[in-house]
Amino acid sequence: MVIGIIPVEMRGLRSHWTAQLPNQELVFGQTFSDHMLQVEWVEGYGWSAPEIKPYGPLQLAPSAVVFHYAFECFEGMKAYKDKQGCIRLFRPDMNMKRMNNSAPRVSLPTFDGAQYIECIKELLRVDQRWVPDEYGYSLYIRPTLIGTEECLGVRASNRALLYTICSPVGPYYATGFKAISLYANVREVRAWPGGVGDAKLGANYAPTIKPAREAAKLGCQQVLWLIGEKHELMEVGTMNLFVFWINKAGRRELITPALDGTILPGVTRDSILALTRSWRDELDIDVSEGKIEMAQIASAANEGRLLEIFGAGTAAVVSPVKRILYLGKDINVPLDPSNPNSQAGPLTKRLNDTIMGIQYGDIPHEWSVVIN
Numbered sequence: 001m002v003i004g005i006i007p008v009e010m011r012g013l014r015s016h017w018t019a020q021l022p023n024q025e026l027v028f029g030q031t032f033s034d035h036m037l038q039v040e041w042v043e044g045y046g047w048s049a050p051e052i053k054p055y056g057p058l059q060l061a062p063s064a065v066v067f068h069y070a071f072e073c074f075e076g077m078k079a080y081k082d083k084q085g086c087i088r089l090f091r092p093d094m095n096m097k098r099m100n101n102s103a104p105r106v107s108l109p110t111f112d113g114a115q116y117i118e119c120i121k122e123l124l125r126v127d128q129r130w131v132p133d134e135y136g137y138s139l140y141i142r143p144t145l146i147g148t149e150e151c152l153g154v155r156a157s158n159r160a161l162l163y164t165i166c167s168p169v170g171p172y173y174a175t176g177f178k179a180i181s182l183y184a185n186v187r188e189v190r191a192w193p194g195g196v197g198d199a200k201l202g203a204n205y206a207p208t209i210k211p212a213r214e215a216a217k218l219g220c221q222q223v224l225w226l227i228g229e230k231h232e233l234m235e236v237g238t239m240n241l242f243v244f245w246i247n248k249a250g251r252r253e254l255i256t257p258a259l260d261g262t263i264l265p266g267v268t269r270d271s272i273l274a275l276t277r278s279w280r281d282e283l284d285i286d287v288s289e290g291k292i293e294m295a296q297i298a299s300a301a302n303e304g305r306l307l308e309i310f311g312a313g314t315a316a317v318v319s320p321v322k323r324i325l326y327l328g329k330d331i332n333v334p335l336d337p338s339n340p341n342s343q344a345g346p347l348t349k350r351l352n353d354t355i356m357g358i359q360y361g362d363i364p365h366e367w368s369v370v371i372n
Helices: 065-069 092-105 113-126 206-217 267-278 294-302 346-359
Strands: 035-042 051-054 072-074 077-081 087-090 138-147 159-169 180-185 222-227 232-236 239-246 252-256 286-289 306-313 317-326 329-332 368-371
Touching (some): 051 113, 087 113, 087 346, 092 113, 092 138, 206 222, 222 317, 232 294, 267 286, 267 317, 306 346, 317 346
Antiparallel strands (some): 072 138, 087 368, 239 306, 306 317, 317 329
């Protein structure tokens, strides 16, 4: 299906703008820009003309299938303002590709990703004042696709709504860029073989809140998701997971779980793999995708081979890990041995600084898309 984007209709744009909070008072995802982007789909007719309209409630029937059977998928991306005042996106084509992979898994329509990026750009031009101009702050962009047919029957929806809202945000964690503790959950699982772990569905997220609250009671900021009798590592909270260690062959290796259908194919994950592979000769490291077991993590820590662990995702970029609570015992994860005050290991910090440098336009790269 193709979205016709020329022209994007403007419906009742606001003349009285909402007051903005100072950057330091922003709470992640709780403040919203003035406008939203909306496109409707009807089976047999396809996509309507996209509209930019004032941010506000959606008009949906209580029988809409999204409320009953979770016909929904979404994306998370950000807009950044560089030192010249230009607005930039980071690899938006990857987000559109992933959304078009998620949608069919819940029988929702696909769309032309390149055209929808142009629609998002137009929304950002309208709401450009909401893109923070301070480093470390950005405008979070949330494209969402939902089934809207009024029906209690369990079947594919014959109507859908694709909309995008924006929220100015600062650091994901209130504490800023600091190492976190993980609770290795051996009871619940985030995803399973043959399931929908590789799709960005809202239904994948609500069940993670209860385990996260339990982890918080144990002094941990995130859940380390495991699977199987050997407690293979999967993800960290809502982030992809990376382990940097000296493997059994004596090689320094950065490894992350492979995309086997249980792992979300993160944009930041893909960027980290590409960057570290480009540094492979310089840093003399191997870069791998494969299985990682908790017994291997414990062994590496005990033998001094564990170097760094971190999570990676759009919201936090990278999140260094300092401790894993596993079966009632702590596994301490090194940060930077040369700097006792550091909150991240050297590789974690370099990746964070490089990705953010690209996002804010300080490091020229094809991944950074300027909105003219």
